Amino acid sequence: MTGIKRRGVLVAGVLALAIGAFASPALAQQPIKIGHSMALTGALGGGGKAALIALQLWVEDVNAKGGLLGRKVELVTYDDQSNPATTPGIYTKLLDVDKVDLLIAPYATVPTAPLMPLVKQRGLLLMGNYSFQVNSRVQHDMWFNNAPWNVAASWSDNFFKAGKKFNAKTVAFLVADQEFAQNLARGAKSIAATQGLKTVYEQNYPPTTVDFSSMIRAIRSAKPDIVYVMSYPNDSVAIVRSVNEIGVGPSVKLIGGGMVGLQFAPVMESLGSMLNGWVNYHTYVPEKSMEFPGVKNFLARYAKKAVEAKVDPLGYYLPPYNYAIGQMLEQAVTATKSLDHKVLAKYIRENEMKTIVGGIRYGKDGEWADARVVMVQFRGVVDKNVEQFRQPGKQVIVEPAAYKTGDVLPFDKARK
């Protein structure tokens, strides 16, 4: 070996040692990257923006406590435009280019569905974000959906339980002609059949319907005891307005059930007193029985950011559950001291997750083992005041018994 070559080898060796000596601590200081896409534009954009604020709050909190495993946490977010065609590409980039350590699913079922084969194929942990039965076909054992429902019936069984109080004999169904709504309605119909309720009116309406007056009149003349409605935000608003103008008749003791939109602050504010008496599903309301540790503090901080970001100022429906996703990852990583997806999945599967939306245990299918879709009845709501919904008593939980804060009142009585 010549002198030059020997010197070269020596320099290379010293450099290698130096890199080795400095690289390890430097690597340890690299942040833990959590990748996800969120619907920041498109049909789901409103909810997505609110959910992102919640996740960012969790990142702030966890970093203020020193991060995870001594490393800061960094959120890598892309906008999926509420479009499932974008998510496979985004998640491949997150995994292969951004090299994220952990994954959170996009908000809602449709953008999540294309990811299931990808995560199953690669054996990755995926924290679900308000999906519905997205894992039923793929059966991935490292999927954990954070939403308080599991099977279709879990959306409506509490509604019909509430109806038992009135000794109801008849029921009317008003359902959007969309797959998801129809799935839930099928669950509701089977529960109604089990309870021996006779269906006196059944109407599927096209999703573009804006005028419900003829349907409301038909319901009125059918004289049902219960009216089950499964609708989307625009329809929900139109139905509530129609009922307010036309009335459903004195026979109806219970009306509502699966109306999407009545959980969103702008809708609640615009409908105001028209909401009184309606009984509808919710995932969180500020009632005493749902005062889980940390949720009040979270909502107060969220409200400030939401006003700046011009999104839902109440944030009861989706944001606490997004914060809870972060908490679950935090609990699993801290307990296992690992970022190994299999290890984390095993931990989440076997342990109770302690979050601001309560304790969560998962079933085999990666859905909540015990569903907790509460039925709330609007009471004493006045017009044009969004702040009133921060007080208990405006959305009284009538079912399930474990969270109940009041008995369900007949529709006409609750409107007075």
Added chain:
Amino acid sequence: MRRLASPFGIGAAATVVLAGVLALGGANEYFFFAGYVVLQFVVLATAWNILGGYAGYVNFGTAAFFGIGAYTSVLLFKSLGAPLLVQMAAAAVVTGLLGFGTGLLTLRLRGIFYSIATVAVIFIAETLMINWRYVGGATGLQLLRPAPMLPFETYTRMLFFIMAVVAVLAVAIARYIEISWIGRGLRALRDTEEAAECSGVPTLRLKLLACTISGALMGVAGAPLPMYLSFLEPASSFSLNYSVVALAGAIIGGTAHWLGPVLGAILLASMQQIVTVTISSEMNVLVVGVMLVVFVVAAPDGILGLIRKLRRPRAAAGKP
């Protein structure tokens, strides 16, 4: 033999070989996801240009053909477990027939009325799929991909290669139409349909042929979508974005030459992919709009027209 050895033939073969080498190489998987989308838009823009560019019939219904192609695949895969190539061939037949039928019904309309009629095709097709539960209805259908064909390591790499081959075929068909009697006839009817007819150009037959070929190519572009996504649902499959980007790609690149839609689609789709993951998705939609406006105002003949314009003064200056 001479035709195969032409610069176009060599370029086409080189593109296919390059795509194959890339797909078998060690490049990052994300490259193939993004590359597939770019190639898909090359096919769509090229297909759009056959009717929109050569014949002057502005078709907004690209999404309908694309979506029906995708749903044909889903139907065959779910009912018979048909392999991808069979799905693509069936999609070509179905959307070709749809193109022919749509042409028969709508080609009596001209200008903006024709364009509006093509938008209606999207809504009809989407509504049909929303109400067809077997193929997933409004919720959509999840699909588990089969194993990729050898020698490809992953399904995405295989799809990238297949879409590259489809893009080359689409461009070859468009080029053949452009330089053959079909293209001459289409150009004649684009300029003055009555005059063309009086001169013996079989206008209706040519328009129907263009509709059929254009529709079939759009359907083939959509056929691998369910396998690309492992999922299919109507709202995103029939998204107007496909129509807008196909049209914008052809206009930005230049509609007079087969190369125009290729350049336009590559530029537009690549920029969209880059902007989506670097700046924001809102910007990605803005990019299409701004580029379309800029090109329509500043370079109505697209990139190719701009290049020609820039070359002309130089060529003139070079003359004695």
